[in-house]
Amino acid sequence: MTRNQKTDLFDARAQRVAVLSDKVFGAPNEMDVVEAEDLLRAADIDPEELKARFHARFDGLAKTYAAKGQRVPPLLKQALADFRPGVSHSRAERELLREAQTSIRHLLKQVKQLPQLLAKLPSPRLAAAYRSKKELSEQDKKLLDEVVEDLQRRGCAAKGRKGTA
């Protein structure tokens, strides 16, 4: 038997075993990440340590690209991000987290700008019709006058701040 024939025979027999394996144990993609982690832990392999070792290998590979002055392939950059030690969330979870942080930052920025936004509003015209109401006592009218004065003072103060800002 020639070497090529031996190779063909070896491969054919190995592939038959692979087909049998898939029949008995299922297609490769039937094993999800939870099951895979359980299997590794049962063999005393910590999945987080495993990821850290792969990160070190990807880091070394990226450095060889840099040393040659070559551009790091996008998938290698993605691998470095996905395998970064201490990052326990999946990429989908990390994206959600990033979106939430962006929304909160945007909201806080708007809150900080609120006094300036209010100052841009035209000064309110305060109605004085209450003065002709006979049901109100002089004391009530005096209290309402104080409220009007207070609001006008605040409006002026806000405009003054805007002018100095």
Added chain:
Amino acid sequence: MSVESADLSELAVRLTAFARRTFADFGLGGQDTALVGVGLSIEDFVWRVLEEYVEGRLEHQISRGDLFSLLATALRNDIIDSLRKAAHRREETRSPLPRERDSVDDPPSLDELPSNAAHFFAVLDEEEYRKRVLTALAAEPELTEMVHVILDLNVYRPREIAAALRISATEVQNRKKRLRRRFIDCNLAKGITL
């Protein structure tokens, strides 16, 4: 699963577990098994396929199925290639003629082959494979029954297996998980280190 949403660290964990299953398929056991002649461990094989993928030498096209299946198939083919190389290397270093008495430099002859060299060929025998699977499940009658249904009736879709065993498709999936776990654990304990 699209290329963009695949988390590579999750794929690596799944690939490592799948590599353990493939090592078990070919009777390569032990915790730190490395293939003699090629010197590659389970982690090395996973790394090689990941490296090929991130460097663009192994391209994923969605029309060819999901990314994990592509990487797992490449990984298994790489293990088979390495097994073949290791087997050839062993064969080439052995002489068909007996060694001279007192010879220390001549390669050992074929009749001096250690048992684990013959193992290379035995593991590729389908009947031997069936025996190894059933031996690993000896203490699990439910799992043994399922394997008999799969191999003897030649059914492998969960619904067909479920119908043959009169159980639910979910129970079939649960038993398959137990099958994988039992087979890999048993191989870790009993597999032959090459």
